[in-house]
Amino acid sequence: MTFQLTQGAKQLAKRVINPFFEYSGANKRQLNRLRENGCWIIITYHRVIADLSMDPYNLEMCVSKDNFYQHIKFINDTFRIIPMSAGIQKIRDQEPITEPLVSINFDDGYLDFLEIALPILQEFNVPSTIYIATGNLINHNELYWWDRVVYAIANTNTHTLNLSELELASLDGQLCLRPSNRGNSLRYLLSELWKQTKADCFAAINKLECSLGATAPTSWAPRMNLDEIKKVHKAGVEIGGHSIDHHDLTLLSAQELKRELMEPKSFFEDQLNTQITGFAYPSGKMSDSVKKAVRDANYEYAASSCRAFNSHESDPFELQRMMVGNSDLLDLKRCMSDMAAQWSN
Helix, strand or coil: CHHHHHHHHHHHHHHHHHHHHHHCCHHHHHHHHHHHHCEEEEEEECEEECCHHHCCCCCCCEEEHHHHHHHHHHHHHHCEECCHHHHHHHHHHCCCCCCEEEEEEEEECEHHHHHHHHHHHHHCCCCEEEEECCCCCCCCCCCCHHHHHHHHHHCCCCCEEEHHHHCCCCCCCEEECCHHHHHHHHHHHHHHHCCCCHHHHHHHHHHHHHHHCCCCCCCCCCECCHHHHHHHHHCCCEEEECCCCCCCHHHCCHHHHHHHHHHHHHHHHHHHCCCCCEEECHHHCCCHHHHHHHHHCCCCEEECCCCCCECCCCCCCCECCEECCCCCHHHHHHHHHHHHHHHHC
């Protein structure tokens, strides 16, 4: 019931509030105030898709090709877009930011970045950075673990899942998988899997796929392979680290954490013949000890998933980013306008 009300409120915002903010001039007024205060806005995407059926439950990780095009056009027309290195340099030099600056990020390294997003970015000559996890990427090209869960839930004929079959101490009882409940059930299951160790998470997903009789093909949500990553890097895209297996880094031992940070950095530096300076915390999950480990691994900065703007005084190992799902242009403007109002105050 709560979720339905929340979704209804979102639809109301898109259909009623967003046009009001745009045509009343409220968006323009708030965004213009950024020119008085200055800030660094890091806008982050995950996937750009042409087929919305690839995002059956609207998990806020995908944006349509058309919406993405409108976003980039608006951002390019309205702000000065800079690479991440330029923003980090301002923080390093403690140089006040006197205008609104924008950087474009992508997390995870899906193939649609190369096929759909990059041509649009190139059309507008927009620099970008993409943070990629390396686990099972090169030899097996396996899907990210959450995509396996989404596919299993979306493609099963089963209407009930006995959670005890997943053999996780924190899960028991029945999970309703009737079509009208699958979105809620999927979000609950993903939130619980994020609390597990890597080994327990993967073991539970194997059992889930077996129980539901639905195993995702690699075509479901394909990731870039090494040759494709080299291609985007050659096109000028900055590559950053994103751990090995994209799990909660705060659950790891010091030795495990060091490996999750160092191996991707060493791998990409060797394969791409470049220095890897940036890191993005998987799902934004971090702690003081994780931040210290990132510094100790010789990264120059790390990005969170906290929605806010940055200044020259920001912590370079806790950069704030604005995550964008499948918002249309008016929704993007309203979200930025809301953030601008908070920033100006």
